[in-house]
Amino acid sequence: WREGLSTSVRCGLEALEPEVEAAAFVLGDQVGLTAALLRRLVEAFEATGGPIVAPEHGGRLGTPVLFHRALFPALKAQTGDQGGRAVVRQHRGQVVTVPVEDPWELWDLDSPEDYARWLAHLTEGNTPPHGGCEETSMQQKSQALHAVLGFLLDLDGVFYWDTEPLPGGREFIALLQESGTPFRFLTNNSTRTPVQYQAKLARFGIQVGPETVITSSLATAAYLEETLPPGSKLFVIGQDGLLExxxxxxxxxxxxxxxxxxxxxxxxxxxxxxxxxxxTLAVRAGARFVATNPDRTFPSREGIIPGNGAIVAALEAATEQEAFVIGKPEAPIFRYALRQLGLPAEQVAMVGDRLETDVLGAQRCGLRSVLVLCGLTSAEAAAASPLQPDLVCADLSELAALWAEELARRRGAPHGR
Incomplete structure (x- = not known):
């Protein structure tokens, strides 16, 4: 367990008998779980043969989640603090849902406050999990956005996972556009051009111009233009986005x-x-060594695969030199993005799914940081990390609601009243 949630998942799966057809992952702190819900999940699996069966309340999936044995290899392939969340995302269109009316059945205890609310529920019998605290909680969370005038938005793990859109992306961008809130997409991915990203976002119903997309390739090219003579010759490892x-x-x-x-x-x-x-030979002969980004891994439909940081690590080992990194969490890409956005750092929020790049880089450069839990960082990893963002949201749907609340506050009328 010290190595992350994935090791517990593997341990559980390896303890199963070979003839087991499916396995349900149950949280030890899901205190409201009933045997009736477990039976309904099994019945749904037997009736449909679906690869994943999960309870659903209010449009959101919960736990326990039941996985067909065909997905056991994908579950065992997860690393670090990743459990079944990534596998569910990869097969979201195939998930069989079981509707749950009582939200307490899906409630798990993550904090002393959660435990107190559970005790209150047992005593009063009618307090929903977020009950009378929901409005206060929203107002408290939206305070993190009081100084924000614009947003920098990561893409992978925030707006989509490979070819699957994530919740709230289209609605959040529509809200930013309607309210005139400045924003730029800011991605460490160097493979695509802004026009290619524009086309990908359009497939998810998000209509933006290519000028709204900032890649680590654009920031790298701008940095090199500032620091090298015009027309300099470069040895390049990269794809269309960087070459162009x-x-x-x-x-x-x-x-x-x-x-x-x-x-x-x-x-x-x-x-x-x-x-x-x-x-390697070029760097050892005296060439500068520049990397677009340090991301060691990259989310794909198959799972987590090597990223640019893995290539950079190989060259650093071979050259015995450290690369100068442009992308998140380093400062050059943030300085470039802030110039494009036209706002000072203290008035901008960076929204991303990685603590080690999005949140760390934002904090280093004086931006507000918003972590979404629909990508590579789980709620458990976020809670355990010494690196704490200014705001944590489940996904962009929650962030859109908080930004609408903040806009209403600025107009002098509480949102939804």
């Missing part, structure tokens, strides 16, 4: 000539050993 950004700034790109001003490394799914060999 550098060419638009007038750089000469090569993978043959090792007499270059800099080696620039972005994510490249076509990477070969020869690319690594040549990049």
């Amino acid at each position: 950004a550098l060419q638009e700034r007038g750089f000469v790109l090569t993978r043959e000539d090792l007499d270059v001003a800099a080696v620039v490394v972005g994510m490249d799914t076509r990477l070969t050993f020869d690319h690594l060999r040549r990049a």
Whole structure:
């Protein structure tokens, strides 16, 4: 368990007999769970044969979640503090839901306050989990947004997971557009161009211009333009997003000539050993070593796979030099994004799903930080981390509600009254 939730998942699955058809994961602190709900989950599985069966209340999935044995390998492949959440996201369209009327059946205890509310429920018998505290809680959470005038928004794990949209993205962007709130998408992913991101967002019903998308490639190209002579020659590992950004700034790109001003490394799914060999030789010959981002892993439909940070780590080992990193959590990408947004750091909130990049970078650079729990960071990992964001939201649906509350406060009328 010290290595994260994934090890507990594997331990449980490995203890099952080979003939077991499915397994339900039950939280030890889900105090309102009933045998009747467990029976309903099993009956739904037997009736449908669905790969995942989960309870649902108010449009949100809860626990326990039942998984068909065909998904056991995917569950065992999870690492760190990831449980079944990522597998559910990958198969969201195939989830069989069991409606639950009583929210207390899905209630689990994560804090002393939760325990106190559970005791009150047992005594009073009619207090819903968020009961009379819901409005106060929303007002308290929205206080984190009082100084915010604009947003920087991560993409992967915030608006979508691979090809699946995540809750609230379209509604949140519509609210920002309608209210005239400045925003920019800010992603460490260097593979796509802004136009390609525009097209991907459009598939999820989000209509924005390419100028709203800032990638680590754009920030890298801008940094190199400021620090290298015009037309400098660069050895580049990367894909369309990085190649286009550098060419638009007038750089000469090569993978043959090792007499270059800099080696620039972005994510490249076509990477070969020869690319690594040549990049190593160029850096050891005196070229600067620049990385678009440090993300060691990347979420895919198959699970968590190597990211650009893994490529950078290989080159750092081979060159015995540390790369100069542009992307989150480092300052260059935030400085570039703030210039594009036209706001000072203290008036901007960074919204992302990673503590080690989105939240850390925001705090280093003086921005407000908002962590969403629909991506790579679980609620358990967020609670246990010494790195605490200014605001934690389940997803963009919750953040949209809080921003609507804050806008109403500024107009002098509480939201929803």
